[in-house]
Amino acid sequence: MPSFGQSLASSNSFRHFPHKNISCFANRDDSELFFASGGTLVAVDLTTKTHPYKVLDIGATYEIREIKLNPIKTLLALICLQHVIIVDLKDIPYSDPNASWQPLKFVVGGSDEDFLSATWHPANSTSTExxxxxxxxxxxxxxxxxxHYKQFDKSLVELGIKDGATSIAFGSSSSLPGSLTLYVCTSSGHIHCIYPFLHKQRAIRATIASIDSFVAETQELVDSILPKYPPRVTAGHPSINDLLTQLNFATHLKEQASSLSWPSSNSQKFLCLKPMEIGSFTIGPLAQVPKGSKIISTESSESIIVAYNDTSSQFEIAYLAQFSPLIMTMTYDISRPEQANGKSNAMKKSDGSKYVRPNKGFGFVVDSDDEADTNDETQLQEYNKNWEFYELKIKCMKFILNFGKLTVLASEAYHKKSQNPSHIKAISNGRLVIGAGTTILLADYNEWLSKLRSDFPQGAEKFTCSKSIFTTDEAINAFDLIDDTIAGSGIHILAELVGGGVIVAPIHTHEHKKVHPRPKESMSSRFTPTTIREGGISCSDLKKLIPEMSNSPPKFTSNSRDASDLLALTKISDLMRSRVFQLSKFIVALNCKLEIQQQRNSFHGEKLSSFKVISNYITREAQYSSQIKNLKDRQMQLESRAKKAYLSIINRLEAIKQLRQMPLSNAEQSWFRELNELATKLKSTSEPEGFGTRLQAFVKQSKQLIETLKQSPPTDQLERSMYSLSLNNNVLNVGQHLSTQAQLIESVKERLRKSIESLQIVTGV
Incomplete structure (x- = not known):
């Protein structure tokens, strides 16, 4: 019996492209596989052993370069050169082999410029952006x-990004600030972000746990800043105002979530929320990576993005984490204090090498009664104070702006044996698949993420990653990971080779090799008083040196009384003091976080105590629903009665019209008036008005003319005239026309006579 990998590799779905390479794969919950080539999309069912498939042809004008599933995996985006085709994945007819796949499609884009990168918005309420x-x-x-037109359309220059961009990526969809942060990597290697990436009158989706974490982290930052600086610095500080605005933003979402959810509801359930209207800000640069790098978002619970740079000789990777939320701020400048004016300012700028004779006395301190000097001294003192507060405000602003910098967890570089382009893809649960040439590397850092969540900050000190390496006979074109849901044989790697053909290989857990650092020499042997004097010691080396020295007994290897040794010891003491101060700040922040957690627990306790009231409301809900149903039935009965009453009123009005003779309307009166005028003209005997009289006279003259012509002697001229008349037939035509008009006039007169008689009968005349 063939295994899962053998049956999938021999599926007829991959034979649909005999002369083309597959450009990309997409996996939908290990139950469906999608891949594309050119302008054709194929969907394969992974839940059966026969692996039925359906084909969708979008046209030769489109060439699919990448396919991406939306966060809830109901839509598939086919990313082409200048268009994006969004396909609805509902009800694919795998069971019917004769049925064609005709899904609902949307075509967006149509830009004059090529698409460099595309990603779904994880915080969109409908997952359709x-x-x-x-x-x-x-x-x-x-x-x-x-x-479905553009929701957001701005140039990079408008956003404050001067360099050209290479790629974009969102943070973690499980984190509220991560799902609202759009990272932009420029060609120069700087990573900026647009935060929060929101639109007016648009809802977002978020879990209760992510909202609580966002509120707690923002409140922790506020509590760590306000006690650190004097009130004169924090009061009205623009950056702190922006931070408080963010706290209001988070609190507003938390209040909505509390009103929409029950106390016992799942904290990981997504809710649809309406955020406060707040603008988007471009922040950065947050990190520096090699020039020409691109970024992708990882499908993990933390906001971790991966920056990679593919060259002809090597493939570089950098893991960047957003441990703390960014600040919704656009404040980068604080007004400087005005400089004091007066003699004291001039004396301050004077050259100290020159002799200046005092105003009074010589060599003695004499009190000055000059009010101008006193004012200058007061202004100078006030200016010095303002300058000190200005420096503190700048320091506070820098601290807030640097709070959300990206942290570089680790960086790696792999040597490439071939110049073929490399591929990288992020898989769920903190896994990366990298394909370079004929090598496939699977990197799994899920274990490190679990340590980070449970043992922060110690878990963030050492980044570990489990790796598995696979080799193929030919270069790799596209790949993906698939879990066998039929026989439960585990995770398989699916790869399509450049020369054609598909391979499906299982990945076993025991093949994972955890990468550990090489054993290094003792730290104490590397550092001596001489090396410390010459090159100093870094913080990272000091971190490694302290545990080693604490586990070993003290040794005194030098009896020197050289002052340089004391200077080196002083440097170490100063460094230790600074590290202890930073650790103290962290302990204070952790204490604040515990207090916030305690408040949150007490709040949940109050909610649980009010659960009895909520249960009473649930019991009354059935009663309310029955009352509402009765009201709806009564409303329908009233509507039917109203219709019957309306019809009866109409029928009664029609009956009244038939029984009683109603007066003539204005239109009828005008019509009869026109008929009377026409009848008067026809019956008139006066020559200018009577049409019949004129017609009779004309007929009489015509008859007289005919008789005169008959009685006159025939002559040649008369014969020629009659001949021409007989040829043209004009006289005959005139006679026929006149007779026809006479008959018509007689019929009209008869109709008018009958109309007048009927009118007289109606009016009672």
């Missing part, structure tokens, strides 16, 4: 909005 990056702009499309 996709963000794309072009050479000079960032655009956002939502198919559920009004005629």
């Amino acid at each position: 996709i963000v794309v990056l072009t050479k000079s702009r960032i655009q956002s499309f939502d198919i559920f909005s009004f005629n």
